[in-house]
Each structure stands twice: as structure tokens, then as C-alpha cells.
Amino acid sequence: MSSASPVRDGQRACIVGIGETRYTKRGEQAGRGEWALACEAALNATRDAGLDPRHIEGLASYSGDTSLPWLMQHALGIQRLRFASMVWGGGGSGACGSLAHAVAAVESGQAANVLVFRSIVQRPGSRYGEAGGFSEVPQIDLLAPFGMLMPASMMAPSFIRYMYEYGIRTEHLAEVAIAFRDNAQRNPRAVMHGLPLSMDQYMAARMIAEPLRLYDCCQENDGACALLVTSAERARDLPCKPVRVMAAQQGGNPGWGSATMGSHTMPAAEYGWGNGEQLSRDLYAGAGLSPSEVDFAQIYDHFTPAVLMSLENFGLCGRGEGGDFVADGKIRRGGSMPLNTAGGLLSEAYIHGLNLVAEAVRQLRGESTSQVPGARVGLVTAGIGSTPISAAILAV
Amino acid sequence: MTMPNYLPDLGPITAPQLPEHISFWENCAKRELRFQCCSECERWRHPPAPVCPHCGSAGATWKLAPPRAELFSYTVVHHAPTPALRGYVPYNIAIVAFTDLIDIRIVSNVLNILPQDLCIGMPLQLVWQDQGPGRVVPLFVREGAAA
Numbered sequence: 001m002s003s004a005s006p007v008r009d010g011q012r013a014c015i016v017g018i019g020e021t022r023y024t025k026r027g028e029q030a031g032r033g034e035w036a037l038a039c040e041a042a043l044n045a046t047r048d049a050g051l052d053p054r055h056i057e058g059l060a061s062y063s064g065d066t067s068l069p070w071l072m073q074h075a076l077g078i079q080r081l082r083f084a085s086m087v088w089g090g091g092g093s094g095a096c097g098s099l100a101h102a103v104a105a106v107e108s109g110q111a112a113n114v115l116v117f118r119s120i121v122q123r124p125g126s127r128y129g130e131a132g133g134f135s136e137v138p139q140i141d142l143l144a145p146f147g148m149l150m151p152a153s154m155m156a157p158s159f160i161r162y163m164y165e166y167g168i169r170t171e172h173l174a175e176v177a178i179a180f181r182d183n184a185q186r187n188p189r190a191v192m193h194g195l196p197l198s199m200d201q202y203m204a205a206r207m208i209a210e211p212l213r214l215y216d217c218c219q220e221n222d223g224a225c226a227l228l229v230t231s232a233e234r235a236r237d238l239p240c241k242p243v244r245v246m247a248a249q250q251g252g253n254p255g256w257g258s259a260t261m262g263s264h265t266m267p268a269a270e271y272g273w274g275n276g277e278q279l280s281r282d283l284y285a286g287a288g289l290s291p292s293e294v295d296f297a298q299i300y301d302h303f304t305p306a307v308l309m310s311l312e313n314f315g316l317c318g319r320g321e322g323g324d325f326v327a328d329g330k331i332r333r334g335g336s337m338p339l340n341t342a343g344g345l346l347s348e349a350y351i352h353g354l355n356l357v358a359e360a361v362r363q364l365r366g367e368s369t370s371q372v373p374g375a376r377v378g379l380v381t382a383g384i385g386s387t388p389i390s391a392a393i394l395a396v
Numbered sequence: 397m398t399m400p401n402y403l404p405d406l407g408p409i410t411a412p413q414l415p416e417h418i419s420f421w422e423n424c425a426k427r428e429l430r431f432q433c434c435s436e437c438e439r440w441r442h443p444p445a446p447v448c449p450h451c452g453s454a455g456a457t458w459k460l461a462p463p464r465a466e467l468f469s470y471t472v473v474h475h476a477p478t479p480a481l482r483g484y485v486p487y488n489i490a491i492v493a494f495t496d497l498i499d500i501r502i503v504s505n506v507l508n509i510l511p512q513d514l515c516i517g518m519p520l521q522l523v524w525q526d527q528g529p530g531r532v533v534p535l536f537v538r539e540g541a542a543a
Contacts, residue, residue, distance in 0.1 A: 129475050129477060130477055130478065131406075131409060131477045131478040132478075134409070135408070135409050136413075138413050138414050139414070139417075139443055140409060140410075140413070141409075141410055141411060141412045141413065141417055141421070142417070142443055142502070142503060143503050144406055144409045144410045145403070145405075145406065145410045145527055145531065145533045146403065146489055146490075146503050146504055146505050146533070147403050147473060147477070147481055147484070147487055147489055147505070148489050148503050149406075149409075149477040149478060149481075150475070150477040152475070153471055153473050153477070153489055156471035156489075157468075157469035157470055157471050157489065157491045158469065160469050160470060160471060160516075161468070161469040161516065164469075164516050206474065206475070207472075207474040207475075207486075208473075208474060208475045209471045209472065209473045209474065209475065209489075210471050210472040210474070210511070211471075255499065257449075258442075258443050262443050263442055263443045263501055263502055263503060264468075264469075264491045264501050264503060265442060265443070265499050265500060265501050266499070267499055268468075268493075268498075268499060271468070271469065272469070
């Protein structure tokens, strides 16, 4: 593997620790609160890395996480805080963006050990099927009078257009939901562990916003996830198996400035496809790798059609081929491109996508509950819609 | 007897937050669908923005939307996102494109149509509905159909 990065090898960023809390249904950890969950995940990540939490030097999060840097400094006893970053945007499109910030901090020497984290306790009144969370969206006046008030209905027209243009069928969406649920059956951390999903159950579920049925939409959960990023030379002194961040970037195609949360004015040719093409190009170039070298992927699955679009946007199959690609079991365990091996956001938990990065790390360490034999390179994506989205390529 | 509104007035969440949007809604109150057009390069833009994304000019005039429109995409919402909409599901949300205007679209609803009759590319015609105090919304019907 070669790399286009000008950073010297010892300075290259690695993920040396992952930490999680229990993942539960929405509301079950409300009594503890987001700060407590963030700290638990952080301590699990530092323990995993074999690092003293007081030696964290940087904090990176996204989606307006409420565990503010001074709260984290206070609770974790951080001695030398040198870097703190918040990636703009709601939802999970910043999951790999906050990793990108941590990588930049480490590789530029701004901070040695950077904690990337996301903690969520889903509040009553801001459920994903409710309008409550959108009162602060600046262009909401162009959507709300027409009843467009939840993520499912904001994304659905692009999915309808995608299905219309490329002949994608409901059965293709079902395969994504069922394949990820199957992975969750092997993962005891998954909220949907012990609850397999059949095609009949999928089809019988209530419609949310066409084409999205209930099981096409991600869960609502409480939990926190954290990653510890440091340099390759520091990683040598730690007891863990470092996972290299080959590339982590934010991006989004031109013309997507007023997309799903605005007036849906993204370029017509991409409306039913997604805004990941430019990011994908930058990402593979940054990593010095091609899509054919990817062994598995953790794809942002807030909605099932977004998974098919992302497969195409990130070059794992050709444009318009997402439906056929998933139809014959390629994305399942043992397939040629296993996806979302812990169950994904649909069936493990919706920790705004950071748990997808954690699962990629597990795969590369050989610790997944749906392990891909010999996995060396993994792709992680975050979002497909409002700009900026983000993605990362990890490798061992 | 007047026709019931397609959707009810949802109150404060529908109020413009950006000053750039105020003229758009003032024009709607006059039952005129107008978009910004750059005073320098004469290209249209929407949603309203303080400068032209093509040439950077801050000058803009508000030009009437072309009369011909079509259904670019849509969804049918079955899960009411707020209690006020519970009696209204299933309702459609339309993404409407305008003939001869590249990449200008608005979010709207199509009146008097069954969900299964919505189809991408169908020609649409603009109608207006008083949704609430001071709020007139641009909606659509199938071309040739009565509002």
C-alpha cells in the first residue's frame, strides 16, 4: 500500500482504542444522561488503548454533542487540552468528519491523543419521527408548510427518484434491512440482538414515508461511542493493535448547498443518487487505494436506500447497480462485500454513525462477531445528503 | 362552503428565519411565485441567497416563476410528524421543477390526487391556498384539473 500523504510515517494517525457504553432503546439511559455516557465510552476507549485518560490532549465531536469540552476536561482530569473541535450539522454525517479533525490534529502535531466521541440520550419531543428537532433549521420555512418535517420525509423524494431512475425495488431495500438484522443476531451488543427480521415482517410493517417502511429507518437509541486517535510512533508504546487511518475526509458535491434540508435544488442528475462522488474520489486518492482493495464496508444506514446509493457513490459497484449488487447475498456474511457487520444503525444502534467506525476497527483487529477473514482495508461512510458528509478508509 | 386546506397552519415553525426569505413569502401573500434573478449575470437562484452563486453579485430582482411545472419527485407521508397533522395522513409532498429553469425546485403538495396517481414527470399547474393568518402557500394540481 502506498500513500499520497506528505505526513511522515511516525506521525500518521492510528485508532488505538475504541470504547462504548451499553446500547439501548431510546429513553432507557435517560436517568444517567449524555455526559455520563460520554465519560464511560471515553474511559473504555482509553482502557482499551492502555492510555491514562488524563493524557488525552484533544476532543472531537459532531452533531452538537452536549458533552462540552470543559465538562469532559473536568470529568476526565485532562491535563493538557490542546485541541477541541465540533463538526457542523445534525445527524451522523459528521461521524467521519470528527475523525478527520482528530487525524488532522494528530498529524499536524497540534495534539497527541485525541478522543473522538458521540453520546446520545434521545429526548422526548425530539424523536426522529417528530418535527420538534427542526425548529432551528434555517430553511425550514420552505418545508414545514408542506408537511416536510422529519428526516424520513426529507430524504424520501430522493429515494423515490433513485428507485425510478434505476429500477430499484422494495425487495432490494428489504435485503439491506434483513442482512443487517442478521448480523445483529451474532452481536450481543446490538439492540436488535435476538430479534431476527423476516421478509414477511418487513413487508407487513407500517409505511412511514414512501418508499420507507418502518424497518427501512434506523433506530432511536441511547448510548455513547468513543475512539482514541494517536500517532503511529506513540502507538508503538501502547499494548493495542493500531488501526491506520489511511484517509478521513469531509466533502459533498457542488450544488448540494440547499438539498434535503432546503429546497431540494441539488443538480438533477444527482438528485436521486447522492453527493458522495467527489468525496469518494478524494478519499481513495488520499488513501492511495482503490475501491477494489476494500475488504468490507460500514455504510451509513439511516435509511436502507441510502446504503444502495452509497455503494454506488463510493465505487463498490457501478452507478444504478446497487439493487442488483445486494440481491444475491454479496453484502451478507461470507459475501464479497460484507456490510455493517455489527448490525449497523438499523440493527446495532444509532449512535449517529460513530459505532460504524468502532466496528470497522474491530474488523481490522479480527474481533468482529461477524468477522471477515483476513480483513485488511475497510471503508466507513457517514451521511449521503446534506453537505458536508464524510467518510474514512481504515487499514492494518 | 370552501375547500378544506390540504394541510393546516403549523404556526411558528413555518415562519422565515433568514431575512433573505421574507420577500419570497411576501410575494406569495400576493399570490405571486417569484424567484431571485441576479442583476448582473441574470441567472436564477432558489432558495433565496444574499449573493449569486455564479458571479458573486449581491444585486437581485424577483422574477415570476415560469408557468409550466412538473413533478420532479414526491413522497407520501403516512406517519404524522406532529399531532396537528394526524388527521391529514396520508398526504403527499411534491418536489416541483419548472420547465426551462435548471435546478430550481420547490417543496409543495399536489391537490386532488390519489397517492397511486402521482408520477414523476406529470405536468402541474400552480394554485394558491390560504393556510393561515398571513400565510398563502403555493400548491399544485394536475395540469388541466380544477383546483
